[in-house]
Amino acid sequence: MYLQKITLVNFKNFETQSFDFESKINCFVGNNGVGKTNVLDAIYYLSFAKSYFNSVASQNIRHGQDFFMVQGEYLIKEKLDTVICSLKRGNKKVLKRNGKVYEKFSDHIGYLPLVIISPADRDLIIEGSETRRKFIDNVISQSDKNYLQTILKYNKVLAQRNSLLKYFAANRTFDALNLNVYNEQLKSYGEVIFDKRSKFLDAFIPIFRERYKSISNSMEEVNMFYKTQLMGADIMELFDKSLEKDRVLQYTSVGTHKDDLTFEIDGYPVKKFGSQGQQKSFLIALKLAQFDFIKSQSAVKPILLLDDIFDKLDDSRVEQLISLVNNDNFGQLFISDTHEERTEEVVRRTNQSYKIFKI
Incomplete structure (x- = not known):
């Protein structure tokens, strides 16, 4: 192509x-x-x-x-x-x-x-968790249409649950049964997302580390870690524990939409301790690993x-x-x-x- x-x-x-x-x-x-x-x-x-x-x-x-x-x-x-x-x-x-x-x-x-490597990628290091979640989702979605549809469905239900929480606050009312309908859907979609993100990162992280080693001549050790509330937890229990907090905040505070990645170089956060050159090498390795992963999944060389x-x-x-x-x-x-x-x-x-x- x-x-x-x-x-x-x-x-x-x-x-x-x-x-x-x-x-x-x-x-x-x-x-x-x-x-x-x-x-x-x-x-x-x-x-x-x-x-x-x-x-x-x-x-x-x-x-x-x-x-x-x-x-x-x-x-x-x-x-x-x-x-x-x-x-x-x-x-x-x-x-x-x-x-x-x-x-x-x-x-x-x-x-x-397609994979792009740009100075704008620095947002992956300096911005909030949403930027890093979008990176994960972009990589997986290019070779897994079911995952993309699951993300879209999850986000739609999440928006509906948040709207309901706002409605409760505005009208000083509460309906646990109605809220639970959304909880069940978020659990169903969220477990699929969690499973696919976990498996993706298991495969992706070794590729990324190898790419960085090639770029930097093995001068530094890099790593990344998956941060998620679902690790070893039941999402329905998390919904129950965060209910009062969610009602006060008027949005959903637990779930896979809070997942994040931690980036490290020689055991320290890249954001704080990585030089400009190291950060750029980190991001290039990240994107080249994205290239490798998509190519292996789709059997097509991305642009x-x-x-x-x-x-x-x-x-x-x-x-x-x-x-x-x-x-x-x-x-x-x-x-x-x-x-x-x-x-x-x-x-x-x-x-x-x-x-x-x-x-």
């Missing part, structure tokens, strides 16, 4: 622009602010029907325009597939494949597997987007990173960088076909 061509219309800072791509390495070079990352985000859009960087879809429409459109032409098993994502102000986003409109975007997730990848990495780590992608384990790569000479020097060493676009 590879992306042959992309066409952008009124997408972010682009009025109308098309790019024809190489099957292996494609580089976007230019000064900051010219739109290199926007092209990568457009490619991301075609896999997930949303931006990696901006959750407000209408803000991806070019200033002064009423709509945007991103179209990609993919070669998949020697057949051409066309995917179009578009949005008109005031209307719902539309996603089409080969002319057919998707009723549910979730049906598309995993069809065009890999490397946004501003060389910033804050010393020469030895850049060398290690490039050596990792210089083999047949990887498919199509897209790289953005501000230094054209540096980029060309690095990609030339891969002995792969490449194309450089000056933005």
Whole structure:
């Protein structure tokens, strides 16, 4: 699978622009602010029907325009597939494949597997638990549609339970039987989520540690741990114990929507004790492990987007990173960088076909 061509219309800072791509390495070079990352985000859009960087879809429409459109032409098993994502102000986003409109975007997730490595990934370290849960869910969902549907169902029931708690508070009433209906559903979906996240991390963590070892020349030991309230606990008992707290807070304080990951380097939190270079290496290893996992599950090489990848990495780590992608384990790569000479020097060493676009 590879992306042959992309066409952008009124997408972010682009009025109308098309790019024809190489099957292996494609580089976007230019000064900051010219739109290199926007092209990568457009490619991301075609896999997930949303931006990696901006959750407000209408803000991806070019200033002064009423709509945007991103179209990609993919070669998949020697057949051409066309995917179009578009949005008109005031209307719902539309996603089409080969002319057919998707009723549910979730049906598309995993069809065009993709991994992005970006400076924005630092949110995985510095932000709250929701960011890390979304990372886990994104990795599993690209190869497990049942898991994605379970997450969507869980979140819907969670929102209903929270609304009921707010209703109780506003009307000074309480109905334990009604609340228990939602508890039972959250238990059912939550146990599936907990089980799949546990099994995923059992497989994923060794891959991640091996990836970090390759990037850092084994200079540091890294690890991650799954934090969940469901470990060795019965969720219905947790609901009972947290009932009064939930009624005061007016939201559900226990469940898999509170899961988290702990990131460590040499036994200490990466957030506090990791240098900028170590944190970046940690995140790159995390994302390359994501690539490995998705590839092993789907038997397809995901598209890999490397946004501003060389910033804050010393020469030895850049060398290690490039050596990792210089083999047949990887498919199509897209790289953005501000230094054209540096980029060309690095990609030339891969002995792969490449194309450089000056933005």
